[in-house]
Amino acid sequence: MTGTLYGLGVGPGDPELITLKALRILKEAPVLAWPAPLEGDSLARSIAEPHLDGHHREIAIRMPMDVARFPAQQVYDTAAAEIAAELDAGNDVAVLCEGDPFFYGSFMYLFGRLAETYPVEVVPGVSSLMATAAASGAPLAARNDVLTVLPAPLEEAELVRRLKEIEAAAVIKVGRHLPKLRRALDAAGLSDAARYVGHATMGERQTVCPLTDYPEEKAPYFSMVLVHRRRDAWIDGRGQEEAGE
Template structure:
């Protein structure tokens, strides 16, 4: 009786954007993968794919997983939830077809696969069905505070990671209650984020970073940013360690 083939699922963290920050283990997984899957907005290129494109092989099968909706509908709307849930179910089955055929599938994820990464939606649907490995990546926030040379926390400082999609009230409350913060998913939420930081007394400490570790990277004090334009993947950093030499209030 022939054994049933089972492939291997690998979540690959591609890091914050600079291809040189890809880990050796991630590079090896890409060299071995039969299939490389990646998420992207329909009509747009995949940022994760762009980071590792130089490592693609001619014999590698590419599997784009294209979101049916991103920011066009509010994330709390029933239509958004229904569409995105169906999308992840269908994407998982597309990946499962390759895994069932005995192929190794590497699913790319910007930053780390299990930190705000779309890969995790495949992981929870497939990891119990197929051999699975997750290869961690350098997170965007780590890349950003390293790019700006901003010491973020030390000693007993508390670091809070916040999605900019939260309500203004909740952002303000949590910012007021922490020593340091990273605000992700900025985009059109920047005006709200700016107001929350000001209300929490932390606007003067906030640093805006766009495309950290990538060509064209931009960073500045948020209070000095002249407009509220920002890509979704921009980050706002609020450093702790208030007693450090040279720290500004």
Template structure:
């Protein structure tokens, strides 16, 4: 996968896992180390978590492109950022250079790469490499199975309104509440009202060096990071 100006480069969306550098797949690692251009999301200021995950695997000779994405919930200016990134990466591809775009977890499970895919897949060859998602990483680290037999697993983003969360959790068999962060107090209240707190498991920054597993009552209302998740199973454990 070296530079070749006689062809259009290929865009790779690499799922790099939830945080542990060893949880990258062999395929993603091979493509990462061969691509002449590596791009990754990064905050307005500071280091990129995605780059930090793969830092032990980088060779040092590749061109790096940081896609600076404002950490806001509004549709703009984030969409404009992806528009500009698609243009910049497109120039690399048109020059015949393959581009590996890093995506924490899995690219198509709430992954940032999907926004580039939607802008570029019709113009360039694109390959998506799945990764270990935060969902499965949290379950494995907590030692609690997500679902079994005919269970229906429900995935809910914590930013949803409290009434929506409550309605979706009413009678749920198994659930994962993602992106907890500053919404922890709201989520905890809903779980208390539904008598699900005792069947809930909380974890933050799963597989990372600063990972923490806490009882819900021990989590500070304002202290949950963005990368936190609550897993729930109505039977308590999926295998029972």
């Protein structure tokens, strides 16, 4: 009998947003694995830390954050081999995943290497998408609006093309791409419909404001820009006529 691999969504930052199921597995699994930059702390582990009692063996999956080198296949090969050894020994392994494991999460690369050989269970978590909407105090989309998720690393012309077509959008992976995103939003006529959310649910680090009021040229890694073409269409029926309702 081999162990089970768990892709454990631990939520966007607030330790209280871990689901009951994820918390149970976190406490029961003998082995934890977690992603981290080459240097520094792991956000996923820091979210789980208040719930840890010290009984786990831990596997650090350290990887470069440079887009040009990511995903670093050899890092995942090494981590998968280390995790497989634990699974072969009959030990369950919980891989801690920020937000949700399958929403642009690095867990997919471990899943791709191990799922055909070992039992795997993916435990969904509160995603950054839901957390930023809650932090911003506004719905992601209203009525029949189509919600589009756009990665900011897209080429500027592609961002402009897609933004011109959106009804509501969440732009992820903002970081150093913020100046390009601002230009794309201007070109699409949506700058005044964009809200910036940084470090959602992370206490005093959380920042929420209209994007036009955000003064920095770069955004932190954990940030998102939310856009709604009809602005506050969800308040008192505003925007219904524009939506054809």
